Amino acid sequence: MITRLLAMPSVRVERIVSHGQVSPPGFWYDQDEGEWVLVLAGSAVLEVEGEAVAIPMGPGDCIDIPPRRRHRIAWTDPDQPTVWLAVFYAV
Amino acid sequence: MITRLLAMPSVRVERIVSHGQVSPPGFWYDQDEGEWVLVLAGSAVLEVEGEAVAIPMGPGDCIDIPPRRRHRIAWTDPDQPTVWLAVFYAV
Numbered sequence: 001m002i003t004r005l006l007a008m009p010s011v012r013v014e015r016i017v018s019h020g021q022v023s024p025p026g027f028w029y030d031q032d033e034g035e036w037v038l039v040l041a042g043s044a045v046l047e048v049e050g051e052a053v054a055i056p057m058g059p060g061d062c063i064d065i066p067p068r069r070r071h072r073i074a075w076t077d078p079d080q081p082t083v084w085l086a087v088f089y090a091v
Numbered sequence: 092m093i094t095r096l097l098a099m100p101s102v103r104v105e106r107i108v109s110h111g112q113v114s115p116p117g118f119w120y121d122q123d124e125g126e127w128v129l130v131l132a133g134s135a136v137l138e139v140e141g142e143a144v145a146i147p148m149g150p151g152d153c154i155d156i157p158p159r160r161r162h163r164i165a166w167t168d169p170d171q172p173t174v175w176l177a178v179f180y181a182v
Contacts, residue, residue, distance in 0.1 A: 006127045006155055010101040011180040013127055036097045036104055038176070040131075064097055085129070087178055089102040 012088040020078030028070035033088040038062040042082025045075040103179040111169030119161035124179040129153040133173030136166040
């Protein structure tokens with residue numbers, strides 16, 4: 001579930017809640033915008049193209065994903081909500 | 092204490108921790124940038140020019156402060172850290 005918290009020309013802030021959802025096999029996000037994302041609750045595993053290993057993320061962990069850096073959600077905790085705060089920004 | 096989490100031309104993300112600090116009497120922030128701010132922990136009271144009443148904020152509360160909208164921190168909880176996530180953006 002996505003809740004838009006701020007929508008400006010240069011930046012967008014969204015609260016995203018995952019309940020065990022993952023990206024479909026072979027699917028990659030490939031975005032024009034940069035995305036800085038923070039895990040507020042729960043846990044997840046992120047795959048970023050070019051990174052040798054997947055990135056486990058828990059509360060307080062954040063990562064910046066530059067535009068066009070392909071990435072996917074490999075896992076989110078099925079037993080509790082994973083809450084993300086995502087800041088999408090123009091580059 | 093301020094920790095810069097992201098610094099891009101169009102957007103800056105900072106984690107700010109207050110321990111009872113408040114803005115000095117008569118002091119107002121007056122910024123060129125927009126500021127979207129979220130309270131992650133603790134509690135605070137914000138004063139925004141033009142608002143009749145001060146705004147109490149706790150975990151999960153967020154507010155968008157447009158450029159040049161003068162504002163000040165009237166109170167933060169002296170008994171626990173107040174943790175803010177602030178997104179400053181160009182307008």
